[in-house]
Amino acid sequence: VSFPRLARDLAEVGRRFYQRGWVLGTSGNFSAVASARPLTLCITRSAAHKGTLKASDFLPIDERGQVRGRTRGKPSAETLLHLEIVRARSAGAVLHTHSVWSTMLSERHANDRGLAIEGYEMLKGLEGVSSHQHREWVPIVANDQDMTRLAPVVREVLRTEPAAHAFLIAGHGLYTWGRTIAEAERHVEILEFLFEVVGRTGGQART
C-alpha cells in the first residue's frame, strides 16, 4: 500500500475517532507500515488535529524514529512506542487514543497492572477470539513523558503478554494494533465499547 493511501485511510480513521470523542484536542496518534524493509512508518506529526488530518500531517519515519528524506516536521512524541509495537507484533498499523473510559479505567486498575475483561460477546471482535468466554488481559503501564524510558517498559509488556491485543497507559490512553488499519480500527472500537461496559457496570459479565 502506498504512503499517500495509508495517510488517506488514517485521516479517515481520525475523523471517525474525533467524532466519537476518542482523540480530542490533538491527542492520540496513528501509524501504518509503508515499507517493511527498510522499515518506514507513515505516522501523524506532533500536535496534528485528528479530526482534520491532511496529507501534510503524516511523516515517513525510519526504524529509529527519525524522519526519512527531506520531509520536514516533528513526528509524534510517541513514535518510539509505535516502533516497539510494530517490531514485537509484526503490526501493519498502530492506533493510540485518549478516551474518557480508557483514561478512567487505566487509573482505576493501575495498581493491578492490568484489566481483565471476560464474558462479553464483543470480545469476539478481537482477532483470533471466537468465544465470549475469552478472558482478555489488558496490561497497564505507568505514564511517563520520557519515551526512551517508556519504550523498554512497553517492550517488556509485549514480551510477557504475547496474547494481549492492546495495552493501556495509566491516566493516559489506549494502544492497540492490527495487521491492517481496518483491523486496528476494529480493535479500538471493540475495546472502547468494552471499556465503557466495564466502566459503567463496574465489573465482569456473568460467565
Ligand SMILES: [Zn+2]
Ligand atoms: Zn498519548
